[in-house]
Amino acid sequence: xxxxxxxxxxxxxxxxxxxxxxxxxxxxxxxxxxxxxxxxxxxxxxxxxxxxxxxxxxxxxxxxxxxxxxxxxxxxxxxxxxxxxxxxxxxxxxxxxxxxxxxxxxxxxxxxxxxxxxxxxxxxxxxxxxxxxxxxxxxxxxxxxxxxxxxxxxxxxxxxxxxxxxxxxxxxxxxxxxxxxxxxxxxxxxxxxxxxxxxxxxxxxxxxxxxxxxxxxxxxxxxxxxxxxxxxxxxxxxxxxxxxxxxxxxxxxxxxxxxxxxxxxxxxxxxxxxxxxxxxxxxxxxxxxxxxxxxxxxxxxxxxxxxxxxxxxxxxxxxxxxxxxxxxxxxxxxxxxxxxxxxxxxxxxxxxxxxxxxxxxxxxxxxxxxxxxxxxxxxxxxxxxxxxxxxxxxxxxxxxxxxxxxxxxxxxxxxxxxxxxxxxxxxxxxxxxxxxxxxxxxxxxxxxxxxxxxxxxxxxxxxxxxxxx
Numbered sequence: 001x002x003x004x005x006x007x008x009x010x011x012x013x014x015x016x017x018x019x020x021x022x023x024x025x026x027x028x029x030x031x032x033x034x035x036x037x038x039x040x041x042x043x044x045x046x047x048x049x050x051x052x053x054x055x056x057x058x059x060x061x062x063x064x065x066x067x068x069x070x071x072x073x074x075x076x077x078x079x080x081x082x083x084x085x086x087x088x089x090x091x092x093x094x095x096x097x098x099x100x101x102x103x104x105x106x107x108x109x110x111x112x113x114x115x116x117x118x119x120x121x122x123x124x125x126x127x128x129x130x131x132x133x134x135x136x137x138x139x140x141x142x143x144x145x146x147x148x149x150x151x152x153x154x155x156x157x158x159x160x161x162x163x164x165x166x167x168x169x170x171x172x173x174x175x176x177x178x179x180x181x182x183x184x185x186x187x188x189x190x191x192x193x194x195x196x197x198x199x200x201x202x203x204x205x206x207x208x209x210x211x212x213x214x215x216x217x218x219x220x221x222x223x224x225x226x227x228x229x230x231x232x233x234x235x236x237x238x239x240x241x242x243x244x245x246x247x248x249x250x251x252x253x254x255x256x257x258x259x260x261x262x263x264x265x266x267x268x269x270x271x272x273x274x275x276x277x278x279x280x281x282x283x284x285x286x287x288x289x290x291x292x293x294x295x296x297x298x299x300x301x302x303x304x305x306x307x308x309x310x311x312x313x314x315x316x317x318x319x320x321x322x323x324x325x326x327x328x329x330x331x332x333x334x335x336x337x338x339x340x341x342x343x344x345x346x347x348x349x350x351x352x353x354x355x356x357x358x359x360x361x362x363x364x365x366x367x368x369x370x371x372x373x374x375x376x377x378x379x380x381x382x383x384x385x386x387x388x389x390x391x392x393x394x395x396x397x398x399x400x401x402x403x404x405x406x407x408x409x410x411x412x413x414x415x416x417x418x419x420x421x422x423x424x425x426x427x428x429x430x431x432x433x434x435x436x437x438x439x440x441x442x443x444x445x446x447x448x449x450x451x452x453x454x455x456x457x458x459x460x461x462x463x464x465x466x467x468x469x
Contacts, residue, residue: 080399094269096400101262104398104407116247116316116325120240127236129404131158133394134228138221141389147218149209154225156202161229164195165237173244174318189440235412238419245422247327248312248335252303252364253418256371257410259298264291264376279383283376292372299368300361307335307358334359334426363425370417371410378413382406 080099084092111118135154171188187194210218243250268287276283306312314329337356347353382405386392393402401407438446457463 093400097265100398100400105258112247112251116243116327119243119247119250123236123239123243126404126408127162127232128158129397130394130408131228131232133397133403133405134232135225137389137391137394138224147209147214147221148211149205150218150221153202153206153209154228156205157199157225157229158233160195160198160202161233163198164192165233167191167195169237169240169244185440231412235415239411239415242415242418242422244316245427246313246315248303248306248360249418249422251306251312252299253367253371253414254411255302256295256299256364256368257375257414260291260295260372260375261407261410263294263298264288264372267291267294277380279380279387283380288376291376292369295372296365296368299364299371303361303364304358307360313360334363363421366421367418371414374417375410375414378410382409 080096084095087095111122135151139151167187168191170184171191206218206222239250242253264283264287266287267290268282268284271286271290272282272284274285275281276285276288310329310331311327313331313335314327316325316327318324319326335358338359339354339356342350342352342355382394386394394405395403397403398407438449441449454463458465
């Protein structure tokens with residue numbers, strides 16, 4: 001290697017520790033004087049030196065330079081602290097987690113009793129809180145930069161994305177109500193255009209907020225906000241979509257994840273010896289396996305009891321005449337007892353030739369399996385995120401548990417799976433959405449579709465042809 005090449009490599013190496021790529025190229029060009037093309041090299045180096053002088057160091061920090069997020073304060077109630085003061089830290093945490101877990105489960109049952117609308121509000125509230133926790137981490141990590149409009153734009157984008165998704169939900173499930181309100185008809189007809197215009201306004205505000213010497217960091221935070229929106233808003237929207245299919249599609253997956261979290265923690269606490277993954281050192285194979293079998297059994301039993309009641313199995317519909325959500329229907333075959341033959345290998349053990357099950361119980365095995373085998377990877381992902389920024393929890397909202405996001409990191413992954421599962425294996429096109437699209441057509445187009453559908457049903461024998469007088 002020649003002397004010139006060696007110097008260029010040395011300069012490039014130095015550039016990685018503090019100089020921008022432009023400065024490194026300019027330095028390399030200066031080293032190239034006398035080796036041919038002197039005038040061109042000097043011209044290039046002068047231009048790039050001017051750029052560096054004008055814009056300075058464009059956020060060339062490394063991961064080691066990222067400041068640590070201040071540790072969260074302990075928000076455990078004083079009553080619990082005094083009651084558990086004599087225990088070791090390990091058992092004190094165990095009791096705090098247990099008491100708060102039972103409290104949250106009790107509140108969850110109360111909200112279920114209050115109806116599907118309250119569950120939707122709960123999902124929306126959890127979404128906003130999770131978004132706040134993740135965005136706050138970004139703000140604390142980069143607070144020394146005092147980025148303009150960062151928080152304001154983050155919440156503005158949250159409103160825009162929620163407007164888009166929940167507007168889609170209104171169009172799908174409230175078509176009858178929308179048709180009676182002319183103002184809503186306008187908003188639904190041009191919903192996507194309005195949503196895009198709102199987002200575009202935020203995009204322009206972001207561009208106008210760019211500040212010299214902080215461009216790269218501002219784009220980091222722009223991406224941070226959008227990934228957070230993808231994780232929180234999109235998934236919470238899918239949770240509500242699942243709820244409209246029937247409360248059972250909401251309760252069984254969520255309760256399966258909760259069951260897996262609890263049983264995996266208990267098995268790991270009492271029997272855990274073998275570490276499962278480096279991202280979460282406290283997770284063990286014993287807890288992972290114990291959580292899997294417990295969750296599958298729990299999901300199967302829970303599906304059996306919930307499938308008996310219309311309140312849980314019927315799709316959630318909005319009835320404009322009573323101005324409320326109702327869950328009344330004739331249960332589909334999925335929620336009617338069916339007789340199945342017992343496999344030959346199990347006949348000798350069970351001593352049964354047939355068994356009566358709800359078909360949904362078979363689907364619950366798939367849901368519970370995902371909740372216990374794949375769902376935890378949502379938690380591992382969250383653990384990796386927290387390790388990247390050297391924090392223990394997303395927040396200190398719930399004593400012994402951390403933030404809301406710490407408790408719902410697996411739920412969001414589960415919501416996507418349930419939605420995909422329903423659309424792939426349970427139902428086809430959405431009749432409500434088809435009806436909504438038909439209602440916005442011109443009267444002549446609606447009449448043509450009616451005649452075509454009527455002819456088709458007569459050919460199928462589902463309608464009797466009209467008698468000619």
